[in-house]
Amino acid sequence: MSRLDELKDQLKATGQRIGTAIQETEGYQKLQDHYQSLNPSSQKMAWVGGIVLAAGLVLFYPLSQISNSQALMVSFEEKRNLIRDLFKTYRESSAQASIPVPPAVEILKSSIDTIINGANLLPEQRVGTIESTVEGRLIPQSLVSHVLEVKLAKLNLKQIVDIGTSITGISPSVKMKDLVITAHSTDTRYFDVTYKLYSLNVPEPTPEPLPEPEIKTKKGNAKPSNKDDKEAGE
Numbered sequence: 001m002s003r004l005d006e007l008k009d010q011l012k013a014t015g016q017r018i019g020t021a022i023q024e025t026e027g028y029q030k031l032q033d034h035y036q037s038l039n040p041s042s043q044k045m046a047w048v049g050g051i052v053l054a055a056g057l058v059l060f061y062p063l064s065q066i067s068n069s070q071a072l073m074v075s076f077e078e079k080r081n082l083i084r085d086l087f088k089t090y091r092e093s094s095a096q097a098s099i100p101v102p103p104a105v106e107i108l109k110s111s112i113d114t115i116i117n118g119a120n121l122l123p124e125q126r127v128g129t130i131e132s133t134v135e136g137r138l139i140p141q142s143l144v145s146h147v148l149e150v151k152l153a154k155l156n157l158k159q160i161v162d163i164g165t166s167i168t169g170i171s172p173s174v175k176m177k178d179l180v181i182t183a184h185s186t187d188t189r190y191f192d193v194t195y196k197l198y199s200l201n202v203p204e205p206t207p208e209p210l211p212e213p214e215i216k217t218k219k220g221n222a223k224p225s226n227k228d229d230k231e232a233g234e
Contacts, residue, residue: 102173102199105131105146112150115166119159127151132196139177143201147177150195154184160193173200 023032038046103111109129116126132147134140150167160181168176178196185192 099172099200099202101202101204102145102171105148105199108146108148108170108174108197108199111170112148112167115163115170116150116152118166119163121152121155121159125153125155127153127192134198139198144198145201146199148197148199150197151193152195153192154187154190155193156190160191163193164195167195167197173202174198175200 023029102108112129129148129150132149134144134147152163155163164176164179168174175198176195177198178194180194180196181191183192184190
């Protein structure tokens with residue numbers, strides 16, 4: 001007898017023992033008596049219900065495992081995408097900033113004056129450009145090199161937008177922190193405006209050192225070693 005036949009016999013004997021033990025229980029006896037008291041149609045329905053219940057119990061485990069596997073796959077995909085986004089954000093934050101060095105404060109003032117001159121403002125509309133300081137604690141002082149306040153008076157809305165757009169286009173390193181607009185004291189059709197500009201403290205990029213040139217010596221002109229000099233003297 002092969003090993004497979006022995007396993008079959010063992011499984012069959014085990015099944016018979018389990019079946020006998022179940023049949024001897026009180027609950028099984030009550031179910032058996034209740035089943036015997038049913039009419040043939042009810043017995044048939046009970047058989048069908050039992051088969052459906054058994055099939056459901058058999059299929060429940062693999063279906064639940066498939067559902068759990070799908071849920072785990074969805075969770076895995078979400079976590080993998082999250083990790084990729086985190087690595088991407090880390091690489092972007094670790095990369096060297098591409099923002100250029102801001103212009104010097106005098107050059108910045110000159111650029112602002114050029115923009116104001118191009119707007120054809122009247123002398124009484126030009127209040128002035130002054131140097132100021134960083135306000136609040138939101139932006140550390142170490143991140144700002146200069147603060148300028150450009151004060152203009154009696155502007156219309158188009159002039160406010162055009163001048164502000166031109167000023168913010170001077171350099172990517174010059175940001176407009178605040179824009180204060182108040183109605184003119186004598187003519188409420190116009191506005192007094194203060195542009196507050198922050199010139200960021202962007203360090204100058206350090207140039208990479210040039211590679212040292214390789215010095216190649218010719219074999220014929222090679223300097224003799226001390227050992228060769230000693231042999232030549234002998």
